[in-house]
Amino acid sequence: MLLDKGPSAAFEATEPAVLHFNWSASEHWIPLALTAVAFFTWLLATRSNKYWAALIGLNAATLAGYTAWCACNQLWLPETANDLGAEVDGLFNLVLFLTSIFYFITQAVLIYTMVQKPPANGRAKPVHGNHTLEIAWMLVPAFFLAVIAIAQLPTWAKMKGQTSDSSIPVGYDPATDSSDLLVTVTGKQWEWRMRYADPAKAKPTNPLLWASTPAADDVHVVNELHAWQGAKVRLMLRTTDVIHSFFMPQFRFKQDMLPGKTIPALLRTDKTNINSDGTERCWEIACAELCGGNHYRMRGKVVVHATREDFMRWLSETKTKQTARKDSLAAATKPSDTPAGKE
Amino acid sequence: MSQTTPLSQESSDHAHKHHQPGFIGRYIFSTDHKVIGIQYLFSSLLFLLVGGGLALLVRLQVGYPDQSIGILTRLIPGLASQIPAEWGGRMSPEFYTMLFTMHATVMIFLVIIPWLTGAFGNFLIPLMIGARDMAFPLLNMLSYWFMWPAFGLLMASFFVDGGASGVGWTAYPTISSADLIDGSYNSPAARHAGLGQTLWLLAVFFSGVSSMMGSVNYITTVLHMRAPGMSLLRMPLTVWSLFITAILQAVALPALTVAALMQLSDKILGTVFFLPPGGAQFGAWSTGAGGGQPLLWQHLFWFYSHPAVYIMLLPAMGMVSDILAVFARKPLFGYRPMVYSMSAIAGLGFIVWGHHMFQSGMDPRLGAGFMLATIFIALPSAVKTFNWLATLWAANIRFTTAMLNAMAFVSMFVIGGLSGIFMAVTPVDVQIHDTYFIVAHIHYVLFLSTLFGLFAATQFWFPKMFGRMMSEPLGKLHFALTFILANCTFYPMHILGIGGHPRRYFDPTLYEFLQPFQSLNRFMTISAMLLGLAQLIFLANFIFSVFFGKKATQNPWESNTLEWQAPSPPPHGNFESIPVVYRGPYEYGGDGATDHTPQTASA
Numbered sequence: 001m002l003l004d005k006g007p008s009a010a011f012e013a014t015e016p017a018v019l020h021f022n023w024s025a026s027e028h029w030i031p032l033a034l035t036a037v038a039f040f041t042w043l044l045a046t047r048s049n050k051y052w053a054a055l056i057g058l059n060a061a062t063l064a065g066y067t068a069w070c071a072c073n074q075l076w077l078p079e080t081a082n083d084l085g086a087e088v089d090g091l092f093n094l095v096l097f098l099t100s101i102f103y104f105i106t107q108a109v110l111i112y113t114m115v116q117k118p119p120a121n122g123r124a125k126p127v128h129g130n131h132t133l134e135i136a137w138m139l140v141p142a143f144f145l146a147v148i149a150i151a152q153l154p155t156w157a158k159m160k161g162q163t164s165d166s167s168i169p170v171g172y173d174p175a176t177d178s179s180d181l182l183v184t185v186t187g188k189q190w191e192w193r194m195r196y197a198d199p200a201k202a203k204p205t206n207p208l209l210w211a212s213t214p215a216a217d218d219v220h221v222v223n224e225l226h227a228w229q230g231a232k233v234r235l236m237l238r239t240t241d242v243i244h245s246f247f248m249p250q251f252r253f254k255q256d257m258l259p260g261k262t263i264p265a266l267l268r269t270d271k272t273n274i275n276s277d278g279t280e281r282c283w284e285i286a287c288a289e290l291c292g293g294n295h296y297r298m299r300g301k302v303v304v305h306a307t308r309e310d311f312m313r314w315l316s317e318t319k320t321k322q323t324a325r326k327d328s329l330a331a332a333t334k335p336s337d338t339p340a341g342k343e
Numbered sequence: 344m345s346q347t348t349p350l351s352q353e354s355s356d357h358a359h360k361h362h363q364p365g366f367i368g369r370y371i372f373s374t375d376h377k378v379i380g381i382q383y384l385f386s387s388l389l390f391l392l393v394g395g396g397l398a399l400l401v402r403l404q405v406g407y408p409d410q411s412i413g414i415l416t417r418l419i420p421g422l423a424s425q426i427p428a429e430w431g432g433r434m435s436p437e438f439y440t441m442l443f444t445m446h447a448t449v450m451i452f453l454v455i456i457p458w459l460t461g462a463f464g465n466f467l468i469p470l471m472i473g474a475r476d477m478a479f480p481l482l483n484m485l486s487y488w489f490m491w492p493a494f495g496l497l498m499a500s501f502f503v504d505g506g507a508s509g510v511g512w513t514a515y516p517t518i519s520s521a522d523l524i525d526g527s528y529n530s531p532a533a534r535h536a537g538l539g540q541t542l543w544l545l546a547v548f549f550s551g552v553s554s555m556m557g558s559v560n561y562i563t564t565v566l567h568m569r570a571p572g573m574s575l576l577r578m579p580l581t582v583w584s585l586f587i588t589a590i591l592q593a594v595a596l597p598a599l600t601v602a603a604l605m606q607l608s609d610k611i612l613g614t615v616f617f618l619p620p621g622g623a624q625f626g627a628w629s630t631g632a633g634g635g636q637p638l639l640w641q642h643l644f645w646f647y648s649h650p651a652v653y654i655m656l657l658p659a660m661g662m663v664s665d666i667l668a669v670f671a672r673k674p675l676f677g678y679r680p681m682v683y684s685m686s687a688i689a690g691l692g693f694i695v696w697g698h699h700m701f702q703s704g705m706d707p708r709l710g711a712g713f714m715l716a717t718i719f720i721a722l723p724s725a726v727k728t729f730n731w732l733a734t735l736w737a738a739n740i741r742f743t744t745a746m747l748n749a750m751a752f753v754s755m756f757v758i759g760g761l762s763g764i765f766m767a768v769t770p771v772d773v774q775i776h777d778t779y780f781i782v783a784h785i786h787y788v789l790f791l792s793t794l795f796g797l798f799a800a801t802q803f804w805f806p807k808m809f810g811r812m813m814s815e816p817l818g819k820l821h822f823a824l825t826f827i828l829a830n831c832t833f834y835p836m837h838i839l840g841i842g843g844h845p846r847r848y849f850d851p852t853l854y855e856f857l858q859p860f861q862s863l864n865r866f867m868t869i870s871a872m873l874l875g876l877a878q879l880i881f882l883a884n885f886i887f888s889v890f891f892g893k894k895a896t897q898n899p900w901e902s903n904t905l906e907w908q909a910p911s912p913p914p915h916g917n918f919e920s921i922p923v924v925y926r927g928p929y930e931y932g933g934d935g936a937t938d939h940t941p942q943t944a945s946a
Contacts, residue, residue, distance in 0.1 A: 027866035031831055035873055038827040042820045049742040055823060056754055063758070063834055070838045075863070077774070077841055078856055088770045092841075095768055099761040106728055106757045110750065113735035124673035124739045124932035129730075134680045137729040142722055148768060149718045153711060155770040160707035169707035189533075189625070240624045242518035242532055243637060245702060245777060249843035249856055252774045258704040259517050259637050260619020282855045288702075288777040288845045290511045291518060292533040293436035296848040 053114035060107040064100070081250040081283060081304065082270040087155045088252040094151060098144050159252075162264060172264040174208045179234035179266065180308075181227055184211045187237075187244030187257045190294040192285060194221045199315045211236035211262045219319045223300035225285065228311035229272040231304075237263040245289035248302055254288055272306045372488075374480035375915055379487050380466030381808055384801075386487075387458035388882065390494065394449035399875050401442045402832075404434060406868030408850040421502040436849040437535045440509030443847060445497060447512035448543065451655065452550040453494055455789060458797055459658040460554070460592070461487065464561055464585045466808060470906035470913060471582050473570025473922045478563040482556050489553035493546040500542040504528055508543035509535035511847065513644060516617035516637045520609040521630060530610075531625040544607045551600035554592050561589035570905065572924030576682070577942065579904045579928040580675065583682050584661025587689045591650045591657075595693070599647035602640060609635075616640075641703055645696035653692045655789055657685055659796030660727060660756075663749045665928070666799050667731055669902045670746035671738035672938055674929040677730040684723035691720040701769050702776050710769055717767040724760045728753065739932070743900075744818030748799035751826050752792055759787030762837065780840020786833040798822070798881065805885075806899050810912045811892030817884040824877035831870035835863045903941045904928045 021028050038055070045051040070076055080086050119125065154167040161169035163178075182203060184195040197204050198217040204210035225248075227233045237246055239257035247254045250273075255265050273281040285300030305311040364373070373379060403410055413432020416423045425438035434442075465483065469476055477483045500507040510519040510533065519540050521532035528538035565586045569578070578586075605616045617640045618633025668675040675681065697705065697713030731753050740746065762784040766772045775781065798821070805813045839860050844851060851857040851864065898907040905924070909917050922943045930940040 025862070025865075027862045028869055031828070031866065031870040031873055034827050034831055034870075035824060038823040039820070042823040045742075045819065045823075046816075049740075052742055052747055052750075055826065056751060059827065059830055060754060063830065066834070067838070070841075075838050075842060075859060078843055088774060091768055092765070092771045092774075095765055095771065099764055102725075103757060103761060106732060107754060109732045110735070110754055113732065113738065113740065114750065116737065118739045119737060119932075122672075122739050123934060123938055124671065124737060126674050126931065126933040127676065127737075128674045128929070129677040129680070130733075133729075133733070134677055134726070138722065138726055141725040142719075145718050145721055145764075148764065149715055152714070152768045152770055156707065156711060156714075159770055159773060160710070169711065171706075242521075242623070243515050247777075247843070247845065249774070252770070254702050254773050254776055256703045258619075259623050260621050260633070261704060263704050284854055284856050286843075286845050286854060289515070290440065290847045293440060293509070293535065293849075295440070296436065296845075296850055296853065299853055 050115055053111050056114065057107070057111040060103075060111070064103070078249045079281075080252065080271075081248075081273070081302075082252075082268040084155070084158055084268055085250070085252040087158075091152055091155060095148060098148065102141070160265075162266060172208075174206050177207050177234060178232070179207075180231045181233045181311075182207050182210070182236065183225065183227075183233060184214075184236040184238060185225070185246060185257075187239040187241075187246065187287070187291070187298075189241050189292050190287075190298045192223050192225075192246070192298065192300045194223075194225055195219070196221070196315060199312055199319060207234060207236060207264070208262060211238060211264075219315060219322060221318060223285070225300065225302045226305065226311060226314055227267070227269045227302075228305040228308045229269060231269045231308070231311075233267040233269060235265045235267055237265060242291050243289050244287050244291050244298065247286045247288040248283065249286070250283045250302070256289055269304045272304045273302070274304070274306050274310075372484060374476075374484045376465045376469050376477045376480065376483060377808070377913065377917075379483050380462050380464075382487055383457050383461030383465060383490075384808070386490065386494075387454050387462060388885070390449055390453040390457075391878075392882075393498075394446055394454050395875055395878065397442050397446035397449065399871060400434075401439070401446060402868040402871040404439050404442075404849065405851065406865040408852055409433065425501075425506055437506060437509050437533070439849045440511070440847065441501065441507040441535055441539070444508050444511055444543075445501075448497060448508075448546070449494075450789070451512065451651070452547065453490065453497075455655045455793055455797075456550075456554060456651075457490060459655065459793070460557060460561070460585065460588060461490070463581075463658060463662065463800055463804070464557065464589070466804065467581055467906065468561055468564055468585055469568070470807070470909060470917055471579055471904055472565060472568065472573050473905045473918065473924065474564060474568035475916045475918070475921070477560050478568055479560050482560050486553045486556035486560070489549050489556065493549040493553070496542045496546040496549070500539040500546075503538045503542065505530075505537040506535045506539050508540040509533065510540060513648075514540070514543070514606065514640075515644075516606065516609070516640045517619075517623045517630075520606050520617040520637075520640070521623060521625065522610050522613050524628070531628045531630070532623075541607065541610055544603045544610070547603045548600055548607075551596050551603065555596050555600070558589035558592035558596070561585060562593060565589075570922050570924055573905075573942075576679070577924055577927050579661075580664040580678070580681055580685075581658070581661040581904075584657045584659075584664075584685055587685050588654050588657045591654050591689050591692065595647045595650040595654075598643050599651075602643035602647075605643075606640065638700075638703060638705065641700055642696070645699045646693075649696040649699065650689075650692045652785075652788065653688055655793055657688065659752065659793040659800075660685065662800040662803075663752045663796045664731065664734075665902075665904070666745050666749040666803050667734050667753075668929045668931060669803075669900050670741045670743055670749070671735055672741065672931045673734060673738040674931055675730070676733035676736075677726075678927065678929065680726055681730055684726045687723040688720060691716055691723070695720055698767060698772075701772050707769075714767060714769050718764070721760065721764055721767070724756075728757060728760070739938075743802075744813070744815055744822055745799045745803040745900075747819065747822050748795045748802065751822070752795040752799065755787060755791035755795060755830075758834075759784060759792050762787060774843065775840050777846055778840035779836040779844045779846055782846050783833055783836035783840060786836070790833065791829050795826075798825070801885070803900065804906075805888065805892075806895030807906055807909075807911050807913070809889050809892070810895050811888055811890075812895050812899060813888040813892060814884050817880060821877060821880040821884065824880070825874065828870050828874040828877055832867050832874050835867055839863060901937075901939050903930055903939050905942055908941060908943055 041055045157169045162172040186193040196219040237257045245256045273283050283302040287298035411432035518532045530537040608614045615633040616635045622630040695717045698717040701710045895911045924942045925945045
């Protein structure tokens with residue numbers, strides 16, 4: 001078979017690098033510097049326990065500051081490729097905001113207790129609890145948790161449901177599939193195989209059936225997912241061997257592929273990654289479920305063409321190339337003793 | 344101690360007067376709960392070194408993917424097939440997967456659980472409830488010795504054909520379960536899922552049986568052997584947490600143990616529990632038709648393994664609560680809410696397992712249900728945090744090593760708990776599921792919370808175990824270094840995960856979107872190496888103090904609970920006479936003659 005080229009080459013035997021630490025690189029000297037900081041805090045803390053408060057407090061503050069720094073320096077959520085992604089990021093920010101409040105309050109109280117004045121005559125008041133306080137600090141987080149629980153439901157429905165306009169997840173019905181493009185993605189150790197229906201033909205009437213029974217004139221592509229800007233893409237996720245997970249960071253898309261199942265998923269491609277000068281921004285596909293030694297090599301890419309025409313041109317070209325390759329392969333491998341009638 | 348089950352305290356007294364065991368009976372195959380507890384402690388420390396070493400190799404590979412570790416084959420020649428000379432001494436991708444699989448397995452099944460429930464559960468439960476021993480001493484001994492085959496099998500599996508299991512500690516079918524080709528131990532699914540995975544399943548089975556025996560024993564002991572006056576609501580939170588943990592284990596563990604047997608039978612007997620009707624195709628080799636479901640494993644696995652996270656956390660919470668109260672010299676704030684919230688965590692813990700499976704192909708409507716339960720399990724954790732802080736409020740704090748570790752536990756548990764909320768938000772989970780965010784979360788819970796709890800507890804109960812004190816200056820140095828370096832090692836993982844860095848990648852530099860994170864990966868590797876070195880301080884302190892530590896008095900921390908009424912270390916049978924309990928465990932502070940009132944002080 002044309003595409004059955006087996007697992008990707010395992011490992012290129014190149015000369016290994018000798019571990020050479022470049023100590024001027026910040027990632028190498030900062031841990032050492034922080035070790036020294038911890039050591040000196042320990043020395044200082046023999047004089048006053050306030051230094052312990054400083055250690056724990058500065059740590060909490062540094063973590064918060066570092067997180068903010070990462071968010072401002074692109075060490076953060078990748079670019080979003082669709083509106084749904086923006087919604088996910090909105091939820092992320094909401095949770096980050098609410099948890100930050102809780103984080104700062106609890107850390108501040110903890111640090112305060114470390115520097116507070118000890119009670120007079122060294123005896124604390126033996127308080128065993130406070131009913132009102134218990135009720136209060138149960139109800140307040142409960143309220144915010146409820147907000148978080150409810151706020152996420154519509155987005156979840158749109159992400160995992162099979163229509164994009166329902167606020168509860170809806171199961172898949174092949175009869176009412178209104179997507180613009182059907183792609184069957186089959187995970188296999190260790191590559192992604194994409195299959196498109198013949199561009200010359202109409203969309204398959206039963207996508208589920210088509211996903212499990214390829215047509216002879218389907219277009220096959222390895223490790224590249226193509227679509228166009230503004231398309232509603234129906235992905236039919238399958239695997240032939242083990243569980244893989246189809247992960248496209250820019251689309252906030254991740255779905256396991258289960259042996260024995262075809263999992264339909266809806267993908268919105270609201271943005272193109274072809275720049276106006278014709279260059280392409282790299283949107284990658286990764287496998288997010290351990291699938292063997294070469295799990296890390298299941299790298300693919302997504303191309304969202306600017307227009308449907310661009311996409312169709314690409315698909316037709318691919319189809320033509322594939323037919324030509326098939327013909328030449330058939331000509332090359334046709335044994336002389338094959339009865340002509342069998343072709 | 345006689346080998347029969349003591350039916351009552353009196354018969355136990357009787358037996359212990361008449362029987363003097365020899366060295367082997369006293370220190371090796373001992374049925375004394377204290378010796379077994381200490382055996383568990385020593386073994387967990389040994390396994391901690393192994394599990395930590397595996398983690399450092401994992402970090403080395405992720406930080407420096409082209410690095411040669413050929414030197415390892417000189418130390419352990421059996422690994423030569425995993426670190427081939429023709430690759431210039433670089434590890435194979437398969438070996439990398441074995442490393443993180445074994446790191447997780449060793450740390451979870453042989454370090455955290457045995458250290459918490461095995462070492463402290465065994466040592467503390469009878470002492471803290473005023474009993475002479477466990478309800479079933481022989482079963483107790485058996486439970487300890489069932490752990491060793493698990494360790495032996497796991498370590499031996501590195502050297503079998505194909506190497507150790509490399510399918511992750513979650514062992515998802517079909518990569519893990521594909522049956523072995525006739526006449527060979529090789530799996531068609533992966534070179535490292537053959538005999539190694541079979542041995543892994545056996546090891547999990549042994550460790551499961553070991554924990555089962557322990558938990559039955561703890562439940563019975565707590566329910567039947569409490570000293571007079573020790574009502575359930577006078578038990579210290581340590582005992583409560585160990586009791587609740589034992590119930591969790593007794594109910595959840597059978598699911599995993601049975602699932603391990605099912606997968607074993609899929610592998611070697613050719614059953615198809617986890618093989619879908621269409622079978623699976625591995626290159627040219629087909630498994631033939633199945634009839635099962637790969638998702639079934641995930642349900643069974645997480646039905647245990649989610650409660651297991653609480654098994655690995657609750658005892659640390661309990662012990663930290665006690666340590667906080669002792670060194671705050673103030674009663675624990677909200678004793679009852681603490682007990683209720685631990686019970687709530689345990690109860691809710693059984694209906695949240697599906698949050699590990701949001702992206703698994705499980706029906707998204709079911710996912711929404713699991714999401715709700717998961718969101719609200721944050722509530723009891725929040726209540727606990729507030730109560731800890733209220734305990735510290737207006738307290739007379741003594742900054743001992745144990746207290747510093749316990750306070751760090753509170754600070755770090757807040758991070759571990761809050762990062763869990765991100766994953767409970769299902770759309771956000773889509774992005775961060777199976778990325779380093781999860782790795783960060785689990786390590787903030789298991790390393791920066793549980794392990795800090797364990798450092799605190801070890802420092803705290805060491806005098807009772809060995810009759811000597813651990814060094815305070817060394818303990819504090821270890822604390823300062825570990826606290827900073829553990830944050831350096833694990834916090835940046837959150838950032839990687841937000842950026843989408845998948846876990847378990849042999850070489851992340853292949854991906855363009857991961858390029859900006861590689862320097863962070865190196866940062867974490869260097870920090871992890873230093874963190875590993877810092878643990879040697881703890882070990883040195885531990886070993887040194889066993890022999891040369893300052894002699895401990897009976898109650899060095901001026902604590903109220905019953906174990907401090909026994910001599911340090913307690914003799915066989917623990918108490919001269921069974922104590923009578925008159926009050927709760929947290930009566931500190933106040934204006935009395937002393938600032939603490941032991942549980943045995945009569946009104």
